[in-house]
Amino acid sequence: TYLITVPTALSALMQRKIDADISALPGAGESAVVEDRLPRIGADPAPAPEPGPEPGPEPSGDGAADPAAAPADDRPLARNARPFENPAEKPLFTVILIDNGDPALDRAALADLPFPVSFALDPLSPEAAAQAQIYRDAGQEVLMLATGLPQGAQASDVEVAFQAMFQALPQAVAVMAPQQGGFQGDRPTATLVVPVVGAEGLGLVTWDQGLNAADQVARREDVPAAVAFRALDTEGEAAPVIRRYLDRAAFKAAQEGRVTVVGTTRPETVAALLEWSVEGRAATVALAPVSAVLTLD
Numbered sequence: 125t126y127l128i129t130v131p132t133a134l135s136a137l138m139q140r141k142i143d144a145d146i147s148a149l150p151g152a153g154e155s156a157v158v159e160d161r162l163p164r165i166g167a168d169p170a171p172a173p174e175p176g177p178e179p180g181p182e183p184s185g186d187g188a189a190d191p192a193a194a195p196a197d198d199r200p201l202a203r204n205a206r207p208f209e210n211p212a213e214k215p216l217f218t219v220i221l222i223d224n225g226d227p228a229l230d231r232a233a234l235a236d237l238p239f240p241v242s243f244a245l246d247p248l249s250p251e252a253a254a255q256a257q258i259y260r261d262a263g264q265e266v267l268m269l270a271t272g273l274p275q276g277a278q279a280s281d282v283e284v285a286f287q288a289m290f291q292a293l294p295q296a297v298a299v300m301a302p303q304q305g306g307f308q309g310d311r312p313t314a315t316l317v318v319p320v321v322g323a324e325g326l327g328l329v330t331w332d333q334g335l336n337a338a339d340q341v342a343r344r345e346d347v348p349a350a351v352a353f354r355a356l357d358t359e360g361e362a363a364p365v366i367r368r369y370l371d372r373a374a375f376k377a378a379q380e381g382r383v384t385v386v387g388t389t390r391p392e393t394v395a396a397l398l399e400w401s402v403e404g405r406a407a408t409v410a411l412a413p414v415s416a417v418l419t420l421d
Contacts, residue, residue: 199325201348204297205415206240206265215377217409218242218384218417219397220267220300220329220352225249229389235262239401242414243389244300246271247292256295265413267329268296273307273317282316290324297415298327298348301338303355303386311337322347327418329384331355348418356387356396363396367404370397374405382417383409 197203210216222244223229234243235258243259244267245252256266272285290296299321307313308330318341321328327348330339342349353373356366370385377383387393400406 200294201297201325201327201415201418204260204265204295205419206263206413208240208413208416210410210412210416212410214408214410215374215380216382216412216417216420217374217377217406218350218382218412218414220244220384220386220414221393222269222386222388223255224389225251226389227251231255231258232262234389234394235259235264237264237394237398239411240264240413240416241397242267242297244269244386245293247289247296248272252292253295256293260295265297265415266293266295267298267300267414268293269300270302270306270317273313277307277313277316279316282313282320286317286320286324296326297413298329298350298418300329301331303331303333303358308338309335311335311341314338314341318342318347319345327415329414329418331386350382350384350414350417352384352386354385356385357390357393360392363392363399366393366396367400370400371405374409377409382420384414384417 219240220242221234223231223246225246234241242265243256245256247268248271249255259266268289270289272289274281274285277285286299289299301308307317314337318328318338322342322345327350328338328342329350329352330336330342332351332353336351339349339351341347353376354369356369361369366387373383373385387397401411
């Protein structure tokens with residue numbers, strides 16, 4: 125009954141409003157004269173209305189282009205990025221864990237950490253793609269370790285090596301230089317590598333040590349780049365030491381607006397990270413995926 129009565133009542137109210145508006149018009153009640161608009165033989169035809177301009181898109185009101193028409197950013201750095209917001213505008217704190225390739229590693233549990241963690245994998249590992257997908261399915265980000273470059277690589281070597289790595293880890297947002305050796309401190313090789321990384325739409329993570337030619341080239345070539353402040357467990361550090369490292373890194377983030385630290389997926393490091401996230405200076409920073417520090421202006 126309700127579904128029938130409500131429309132009927134609305135129709136009656138609308139009709140009464142129309143009748144009242146008509147009765148208020150001048151000359152209401154008098155007989156109306158209706159002009160005969162039928163065409164007459166011999167009469168000049170009414171001029172056809174001139175065509176107006178074709179309607180175009182309505183302006184947005186602020187002069188800006190329609191955002192829906194803007195092309196989407198299809199770079200892997202954007203396409204594979206984890207959504208991230210920082211409404212409190214805290215300094216950004218990025219944690220990268222290098223997957224040690226252990227087949228017994230519980231990657232699903234690691235991927236389920238209650239804050240953003242980015243995982244670096246060796247693209248030459250036959251299981252790299254499947255392991256990376258576990259992290260991506262949980263919303264975490266993935267980097268590829270630049271392990272496939274031969275010593276003294278030429279331009280063609282770099283192209284071939286990176287094409288193989290890109291195909292192995294299409295989920296990656298960035299390339300990470302090896303901590304020891306590699307192309308980071310080798311300016312001729314860095315000059316070959318960094319433009320390839322940028323052309324593929326990836327970011328670059330290097331280390332804060334020695335001559336960092338790769339970071340210099342990245343900034344010159346406008347390739348999104350970040351420098352890892354320190355390694356957390358290179359010498360098998362215990363959990364209390366790692367927590368102190370994390371506190372120092374948080375202080376560094378407060379000074380510079382962002383910081384990146386790197387550890388491995390060993391249980392002691394993960395446990396220390398979890399403890400620090402609730403007991404250390406984690407509240408003073410915004411734990412962020414690596415894409416956030418790479419794209420920070």
